[in-house]
Amino acid sequence: MAPAPDLPSDPRGRPAGRATWTCPFCALLCDGLDVAQDAAGGWTPALAGSTCPRMASALAWFDARAVATTPSADGRPVALPQALDAAALLLRESRLPLFGGLATDVAGARALYALANHSGAVLDHAHGDAMTASLRALQDRGAFTTTLAEVRNHADLILCIGTQPSHKHPEFFRRCGLADREQPCTRELVFLGTPVDPAAALLANARCSEVALPEGEDLYQTLASLNALCRPRALADGNIAPASLRDLSARLLAARYAVIVWTPSTLCAQAGGKHAALLIEGIHHLVKTLNRTTRAGGLSLGGDDGGNTVNQAITWLSGVPLRTHVHPGGLDHDPHRHGTERLLRGGDVDALLWVASFTPDLPPPASPVPTVVLGHPALAASMAGRPGVFIPVSTPGIGSAGHLFRTDGGIVLPLTPLRDDGLPTVAAVAAQLLARLRQAPAATEFAP
Structure with a gap:
């Protein structure tokens, strides 16, 4: 069993009685969290400036008096x-x-x-269902992927497709630098096929907007239209696409670094467990299309x-x-x-x-x-x-x-x-x- 952190020699200079911790309860793996030693000598993780509900819910189960430890x-x-x-x-x-x-x-x-x-x-x-859909899309189409650090440092437009990131990953926007009040950097957040994420609406450093699916279309059709509009040789008659999609394609093409975000498990649920790989493949296609004329990356919020x-x-x-x-x-x-x-x-x-x-x-x-x-x-x-x-x-x-x-x-x-x-x-x-x-x-x- 590994020992608890050596507090007096904390390399980050924290005072005795404090150390850092990495949360294992979602795939964001939020690190550098403050951990305080309580009066009984135990350790209580506390995220400075936030109260992640997913972390709090998971930690609530680690009361030794409330669980069995006998096989x-x-x-x-x-x-x-x-x-x-x-x-x-x-x-x-x-x-x-x-x-x-x-x-x-x-x-x-x-x-x-x-x-x-x-x-x-x-x-x-x-x-496995969501992971298989993601893997199939990667095998069939390939992908331009990005990292949380790249999103934080470079992305000026973040497009969330069919997903509200904070629903399953409450700290996502903080990890993207959108909750940083000391170094504010205004970003554009667009939600396609889903209402604006309630957590995003509270961010001071984000301009949020929603693009609804065109009447009578599903996410598959909408992605196909958006891909066509973003090609170097766009649709000959762009007016056949709704004005909202034409505007979104123009914003994506004008962005210095666009990042497309999705949650595989959410897309699987929307697809009824079938053909989710085609949705993810359409997203990869959109990222590749954008990279012909500008810079873009994809970020999948999976692997919990x-x-x-x-x-x-x-x-x-x-x-x-x-x-x-x-x-x-x-x-x-x-x-x-x-x-x-x-x-x-x-x-x-x-x-x-x-x-x-x-x-x-x-x-x-x-x-x-x-x-x-x-x-x-x-x-x-x-x-x-x-x-x-x-x-x-x-x-x-x-x-x-x-x-x-x-x-x-x-x-x-x-x-x-x-x-x-x-x-x-x-x-x-x-x-x-x-x-x-x-x-x-x-x-x-x-x-x-």
Whole structure:
């Protein structure tokens, strides 16, 4: 277990009793947050100048008096070694297990991949649908991506397509420099196909406007029209497009650096779970079109709950992304057939290993198959009445150290623990399960 921050030698010159912390609860990975030591010697994260509701909601679950820290097997409390034996037996007897949820950090992803290799498992993340749509669009169209720092330093026009960023990422506008009162820089914020984000409307450094979808058109058609209007050889008769879209295309082309923002999970919901990749592909096409005459970049607000992290780690280790079956014959990547919902609904898998180490907001899906949950202690209740094993694990950035990939690509941030919660990490549990599976199978009795 990594130690708590060494306060007196804080390199940023903060006084004793204060340190910095990185929030692991969304893919923005807000860092440099002030952490104060309370009277009892504990650590209370406090974001200076803001009260992120997502962070506050997640932190509220880390009251040791309110959650269970004891493993269980088939509803009975057991010691950790017994829980590991029961989980290993379940995986050993499985014909095709599914490793789902996968809300963990880099070390957890690496250890789970090794376990999947031995178990012949399918790997999919809890946000697999949105991640698959994003990956498909990237494979088919390519992308010009940008970073939060580039948005903060250079973007003069930010176009949010079908999304209100603060709904899932409350600190987004602050991270873009729009809430900086000491160095104000007026930006233009445009919301296409959605009302102005309420959080954006309160910003002093932003000019906000809304562009509604033309009557009778959906977001697919609107993106196609906007792409046509932004081409170097625009529509021969631009008047066939609504004046609002013609004005938006002119503003995009006149911008020094336009940034297109979207939330994959929101677009998936709007598309009814189908063809969201076509929406994202249309956005990539728009960014590429703009780059013919000006400068533009795309920023996808996805990869929460370790989604980007696990996908990056698995792709690096195997050469293919998530929704892959790892088996003795090799690797079978199928983004449609290997989705969690489809596999469970069709009865294709006979065991589920569910990983959710950050918050209790990702309970295992309802399923009759035996389930092993490596999760936040508050997820113990999700195992009531269902066969399987529950093992509480430490949350990276709260009770253990770790590393996560940020939403804007290849930026990896270290997570410093606030306290020692006494719980094993996902990586440690996966490693112990693998060690048991490599041993000769043996019958095991579990005392209540």
